Amino acid sequence: MMNKAHLLLVLLFATAFAQQVAHSHAEQLGTVHFETSCSPAAQVEFDHAVALLHSFQFGHARDAFNAVLKSDPKCAMAYWGIGLIEWSNPFAPGVKSEAQIVAGRKAVDSALALNPRTERERGYLNAVAKLYTDPSAETQLKRIEAYRDAMAELSAEHPEDHEAAIYYALALAQAEPLSDKTHAQRLKAGAILEKLFVQEPDHPGLAHYIIHAYDTPDLAAKAVDAARKYGKIAPDAPHALHMPSHTFTRVGYWQESIESNIASAAAAERDHQYGEELHATDYEVYAYLQTAQDAAALKLVNAVPGIISTMNVSSGRAGAAPPMAGFFAIAAIPARYALERQDWKRAAEIVPAETPIPYADAMSWFAKGMGGARLRQVADAHKAAAKLARLRDKLKSQQEDYWAGQVEIQRVEISAWAELADGKQDAAVKLMSDAVRLEDATDKSAVTPGPLAPARELLGEMLLQLGKPKLAQEQFVLTLQKEPNRFRALYGAAHSAKLAGDSTASHKYFAQLLKTCDHADSPGRKELQEAKAE
Template structure:
């Protein structure tokens, strides 16, 4: 790298003054801002370098609104530091792992930043290469689909990283592009593994870099790879505690491996930090992950507390504000998901069947409510409500298809088919129900969940197990629950279902094992708790008496 470049550093202990924005303790004392340590070589004036480095650190933690403000501050300190427009352009793109088309307004703003960078080009070829790479994301966005633009950006970052092998930031941003450009249907996870290998190698050398910890978690945010992210997950919140998303992000890994209390704890901190920062979308996103973890551990009163807080939180939500990692869609997602989860996970079928959908610009959020209504109605034998819900799911799927939202259209189609399977069961068409539910489970297995959600409202294979139990096929049900748990470890309903299926099929050892597992997962559960917990206690007591 050219010796004329200035190597900037933003330290974990960058004081909240000057380039680092002020933060306050609850009692008013000035606090040290901790964002991690980032080195990004530039040709900017030395006086502007700390501001630029801080902005890049914020960008690495997906604190986009604060990052944009930081890059703007850099330009005020040094108007010739036009590499800052690259940072603004990437910040305008938002969370690259948020599935779906980027808003047109955000893309217009991002392209405007690129145009300003090109109007006053950065001083070095390397900095120009960063701008050129980012421009691929916005090129002709009105007519060119998003996926080819993302792939073009990934390829441009690959070339940049190869051209400047000593530039660790280039390697980091390239690895990030590999991870978010990965095909969710590719079960070899070749891109994620390649990204993870790059990032882990650098993390050993730069253990305080926020982007490395963050992107390792994202790269390995799939069931077979999640364990590889545990070290990064346990360290990221300590590296950058001044970034609310850094406090939330470890829960992606904790959810994947079924570490529910760790997920609860980090999301409590994340939601509180997001509230202080005014990042309401991030607060709602953390609340969804938190609720999911509470429900897996039988802490239903705590889950209810979060659910009851939704009107107040959403009342502070401003969809137009540039904020943190959670885009506006994540806020609407949480608003629909939390009540649905609260009903379904507890088996409150009447509450599920009477949930009221909330209209939004994101049809897949409404679809969750209709799916929950269908599942609740199925347990009540209410075929009319199931049919109405299936019709609504079909409309949501078609709207998503017309909008070229292929990922979400497929997710809603999986929900529609699951609902259709339960309708067949209610109507007495048992073999049709089983065939449709098996096909739905296979279809869900072929895709991946979005980062916006800790998990499906009800995993299709778990629903298949519950259907088999209802049809008095406990041995088959046990196999489906066990398969679910390989993908969704320590899920309450899957473990409880496995215990029930094992007992019904005469497998006392397995029944005791799963009952023990459920009680350990639910060590902090409400008492006496759900019926499944009471049965688990009885099972363990009976086994101990033999």
């Protein structure tokens, strides 16, 4: 009998291959014109296909590019679009599969066999070909950089071609490692896109890629305008409704994030984009928890099994969120609900699943281990840390270095709190400080609205327990610089300031907490009752 994890794997991965039904061109997808040498009838289909592609509607875009080929079988650029579809979401974490590389190369070869009609079109195809020269994980970043450089050359040769500039900018943002804190490539990408957005304000790719280019803590404010416009430009694309919440999450605009993801999840459900629906739900739950709307969050926690049960292989569609985003959300949502509310018993009782995605499994083990450590169930905490070490090693063997690093941070954090539970205070603080240094050197993946618990926030809570409120306050304030309006950091900053005798800071952060939680449940969390009493 097929176990639940295997069934879920089939359902989620089937979205990438299921038979699609072509969309009507009456959709609201924004305005795109990508000039080609294809027939006039095919050109109309091509513009529609590229509009879908710019919003990462990969299943529908594939249908649209196939419609181009039906209209003009010699339209080589249709295979360019299919080649980018095989690469899928350029910001999805992890290594592209060998199957993707083979399929992408096949699309490029099919295009080149048609002898593209213009030098410009050959430039687009030769650029995409660089993504598919080799299936090995070790060369993935080099291949992305080669694609970026080829798009830079193409854009320079054709300065009148806005699409070349747009895809060059997208390649710049894609090529920047999460460890690069200069953001030189993202800033360059943003500058290109912002200039074009003034000229083409209804272009979906421009709004979309500005959000991606600035999807870092220190740049996100630059994307707020694009975020507020993107969903209106392409309201028929579920991802266009969700993507603004990446910016809203970064800047702490929780109610806008909630509204964005309510709309996105509903649209994704209607279109059977299961990964996108679960991904939007994870972001929505996170926003509810930051505003202490716990009843709404719990409703979604309880809804996840129903989402899984209604998945239908034959009607599944490929959207922006890859299958792993579905696994990640399924693990993250209950973990967040327990940890954000500091319900340690609920966290400790989580039963982790075994899935094909080790870093998704790690979310459950982290929550379980943290719950055990906070309840002083030291053996359980050490067991979770050991499991995280095995998941880290598995990710290393899969050459998923970024995720191996993220799981290592989680392992160190659990170990730190286990040491504290065991009375080893100095060792605990040292380990938590190590976790802070590791986390400061990287950034969150786009698949998650945030870590289950930021390392500096955890260090602040540890220092509070050790009777060091002033040092704790410093850590909470630093957390807020990266995670503005985050509930636990705001409360920590206020409470630690109160204990340290800093009434000015205490009143400031308690007031900010109450403002952030103006939609909170009543009577609500004890932290809000404390804030109201100040």
